[in-house]
Amino acid sequence: MNISVCVKRVPDTETRIRVGADGASIDPSGVKFVVSPYDEIAVEAALRLKEGQGTGEVVTVSLGDEVGQDILRTTLAMGADRAVLLKGEVTSDGLATAKALAAELEGHDAPLVLLGVKAADDDQQQVGPMLATLLGRPCATAVSSFEVVGDRVRCRREVEGGSEVVEVPLPAVLTITKGAYEPRYASLKGIMAAKKKPLEVKDAVVSPSRIRVEGLALPPERSAGRIVGEGPEAARELVRILREEANAL
Amino acid sequence: MTNVLAVVEQRDGALRGTAREVVAAAAALASGLGGHAHALVLGGEGVASVAQGLGAVGAEVVKVASHEALAGYNPDGFSAITARVVRDGGYGVVLFAASGQGKDLAPRVAAGLDVPLASDITGLEATDGRVIMTRPVYSGKAFARLTVEASPVVASIRPNVFPVGDASGAGTLESVEVTEDPGAWPTQVVSFEATGSDVPDVAEASVVVAGGRGMKDPEQWGLLEDLRAALGDDAGLGASRAVVDAGWRPHGEQVGQTGKTVAPKLYFAIGISGAIQHLAGMRTAGTIVAVNKDPDAPIFKVADYGIVGDLFEVLPRLTEEVRAIRGDG
Numbered sequence: 001m002n003i004s005v006c007v008k009r010v011p012d013t014e015t016r017i018r019v020g021a022d023g024a025s026i027d028p029s030g031v032k033f034v035v036s037p038y039d040e041i042a043v044e045a046a047l048r049l050k051e052g053q054g055t056g057e058v059v060t061v062s063l064g065d066e067v068g069q070d071i072l073r074t075t076l077a078m079g080a081d082r083a084v085l086l087k088g089e090v091t092s093d094g095l096a097t098a099k100a101l102a103a104e105l106e107g108h109d110a111p112l113v114l115l116g117v118k119a120a121d122d123d124q125q126q127v128g129p130m131l132a133t134l135l136g137r138p139c140a141t142a143v144s145s146f147e148v149v150g151d152r153v154r155c156r157r158e159v160e161g162g163s164e165v166v167e168v169p170l171p172a173v174l175t176i177t178k179g180a181y182e183p184r185y186a187s188l189k190g191i192m193a194a195k196k197k198p199l200e201v202k203d204a205v206v207s208p209s210r211i212r213v214e215g216l217a218l219p220p221e222r223s224a225g226r227i228v229g230e231g232p233e234a235a236r237e238l239v240r241i242l243r244e245e246a247n248a249l
Numbered sequence: 250m251t252n253v254l255a256v257v258e259q260r261d262g263a264l265r266g267t268a269r270e271v272v273a274a275a276a277a278l279a280s281g282l283g284g285h286a287h288a289l290v291l292g293g294e295g296v297a298s299v300a301q302g303l304g305a306v307g308a309e310v311v312k313v314a315s316h317e318a319l320a321g322y323n324p325d326g327f328s329a330i331t332a333r334v335v336r337d338g339g340y341g342v343v344l345f346a347a348s349g350q351g352k353d354l355a356p357r358v359a360a361g362l363d364v365p366l367a368s369d370i371t372g373l374e375a376t377d378g379r380v381i382m383t384r385p386v387y388s389g390k391a392f393a394r395l396t397v398e399a400s401p402v403v404a405s406i407r408p409n410v411f412p413v414g415d416a417s418g419a420g421t422l423e424s425v426e427v428t429e430d431p432g433a434w435p436t437q438v439v440s441f442e443a444t445g446s447d448v449p450d451v452a453e454a455s456v457v458v459a460g461g462r463g464m465k466d467p468e469q470w471g472l473l474e475d476l477r478a479a480l481g482d483d484a485g486l487g488a489s490r491a492v493v494d495a496g497w498r499p500h501g502e503q504v505g506q507t508g509k510t511v512a513p514k515l516y517f518a519i520g521i522s523g524a525i526q527h528l529a530g531m532r533t534a535g536t537i538v539a540v541n542k543d544p545d546a547p548i549f550k551v552a553d554y555g556i557v558g559d560l561f562e563v564l565p566r567l568t569e570e571v572r573a574i575r576g577d578g
Contacts, residue, residue, distance in 0.1 A: 013506045013507055013525075013526045014524075014525060014526060015525075016390075016525065017390040017391055019391060024393075026391070037507050038507070092367075092393065092395060094365065094366060094368075095359060095360060095363070095364070095365045095366065096365070098360065120506055120507060121386065122386050123369065123385075123506075123510065124366070124368035124369070125352045125356070125369075126352075126355070126356035126359070126366050126368055128356075129324075129353065129356040129357045129360070130356045130357070130359065130360040130366075132357075133356075133360035133361055134360060138324075138325065138435040138436050139324065139357070139436075140436065141324075141352070142349070142353070154439070158500070159349050159350075159441075160348065160349040160350070160449075160450040160452075160453065161443055161444060161450065162442050162443040162444045163441075163442050163444075164438060164440070164441045164442075165438075165439040165441075166436055166437060166438050166439060167436070167437045167439055168435055168436050168437075169435050177500070178493075178500040178503075178507075179500065209365075210365045210397060210398045210399045211365050211367060211395050211396075211397055212395060212396045212397075212398060213393050213394070213395050214381070214393075214394040214395060214396060215393070215394045216386070216391050216392070216393050216394075217391065217392050217394075218390075218391055218392075219385070219390070219391065219392055219532060219533070222532060222537070222550075222551045222553075224549065224550045224551070224552075225537070225549070225552050225553035226553075226554060226555070227544070227554075227555045227556070228554050228555065229556060229557075230556070230557045230558050231556075231557075231558040231559070231562060231563065232558065232562045232563050232565075232566035232567075234556045234558070234563070235556065235563060235566035235567040235569070235570045236566075238538065238554055238567065238570075239567070239570040239571055239573075239574050240574075241554060242515070242536065242538070242554070243574055246515075246536045246554070248515040248535065248536040249480075249515070249571070249575070
């Protein structure tokens with residue numbers, strides 16, 4: 001089965017973030033960019049499905065500027081067959097992103113579209129279900145494992161208070177979370193092969209963002225608190241403070 | 250006049266903890282905009298009975314869609330009905346909880362209405378008739394102030410952040426007819442396995458007890474569970490990425506940039522050193538307590554109160570003291 005996977009280029013999660021000169025975006029200098037971790041899990045899920053079936057094509061798609069080719073090469077090195085970079089601005093408006101992706105994916109012959117459950121940078125958790133709505137496809141979110149059974153997909157979802165099994169008919173969109181698909185490292189062979197795999201760069205149609213970022217600020221520094229004491233003897237004093245001073249108990 | 254709709258959740262006929270927060274946030278915003286706050290509840294037959302308490306936190310009208318096919322959450326049905334109620338009601342603002350269900354539902358409703366969605370916001374105010382929101386980005390490493398140039402403004406609010414006040418209203422019930430055909434909803438829920446406990450999810454718990462590598466062994470989690478239980482029914486368990494990666498705890502408990510971002514009123518970091526990506530997930534907590542044997546651990550830089558010491562000695566004592574104070578409280 002052909003599978004398309006949408007991936008986003010984000011700052012590595014160990015990166016320290018600085019606000020840029022415009023006051024509304026981050027300063028990218030010295031920041032290492034990676035495939036958003038959950039999207040990497042989605043790529044892994046797609047590769048495993050393809051390997052299990054022994055047939056099909058895995059295509060990765062990313063919206064962003066031209067430098068995004070680097071993370072698409074990473075997905076090709078993992079084993080994706082080809083990649084598409086949609087050149088266009090990614091903003092806080094997830095619906096604008098979903099529309100640009102939908103315009104591309106409508107041309108893909110892929111019954112299954114996968115995304116990470118959320119991007120590690122803006123953490124909005126919205127592009128997947130929006131994309132599904134635009135494509136008129138059902139969508140299961142926060143899927144930790146799935147299997148294709150005939151023309152349906154059976155998904156295990158991690159939800160509050162437990163886990164749920166849902167079935168959606170194909171074609172479908174799934175957003176993938178941690179669970180069954182620990183991403184592989186690209187082998188040297190994979191990295192070499194990736195250089196020769198097709199990576200198409202084309203202009204995306206992105207509607208203007210309707211979410212306006214008025215400003216970006218670092219969170220108020222939490223002033224370092226106080227050490228109540230050392231060892232178990234400090235427990236009573238801590239609990240007293242929590243009740244009487246912090247009003248938290 | 251701008252009316253605000255709060256979409257609230259129930260499960261098995263009981264309102265979720267976030268329901269009152271969403272309604273209260275809607276009421277506060279509506280008064281700033283000179284409009285009214287309404288609530289929408291979807292559920293199985295008899296769900297109207299849970300809706301009555303929402304008036305007391307500020308919903309002037311409580312709309313209830315009750316149908317056997319809505320007894321459990323179905324994304325197709327819930328999104329179709331919610332979008333219809335928003336359209337028919339001409340609401341200017343729609344608020345969801347950024348809970349698991351809200352994060353699944355809100356994007357579908359927003360896309361159906363062809364408007365953007367501001368997810369997981371921590372600030373909401375009306376200024377000169379405009380809605381100004383704050384949301385953490387990079388998991389709380391930075392905060393963005395934003396406005397939405399579309400109507401309705403759709404947003405989901407982070408659990409535990411917005412205060413629940415007391416309003417005097419009673420709330421008028423209005424029923425919403427379910428005209429959709431449940432047979433046409435493609436998603437089928439096959440089964441639900443509860444984790445078998447009533448412990449609230451870490452993202453919704455008002456108190457979180459989180460453990461890290463300092464716990465040394467997954468067998469030691471009983472010590473954390475004891476403290477959690479002593480703190481009451483609203484307390485949940487959290488974990489650092491290291492212990493989730495090691496397979497000691499389920500991913501659902503992970504706090505941090507590749508896990509959940511939480512804002513409980515009280516957060517205990519036990520044996521957690523405080524990597525940047527972990528701090529990003531919990532720095533908006535009300536009060537942070539750290540227990541760690543290393544006095545230089547970065548967690549002490551964000552903690553309000555700390556104890557330096559062997560957590561295997563501190564933890565049982567802490568549990569005892571919490572039991573004692575809550576017992577006589």
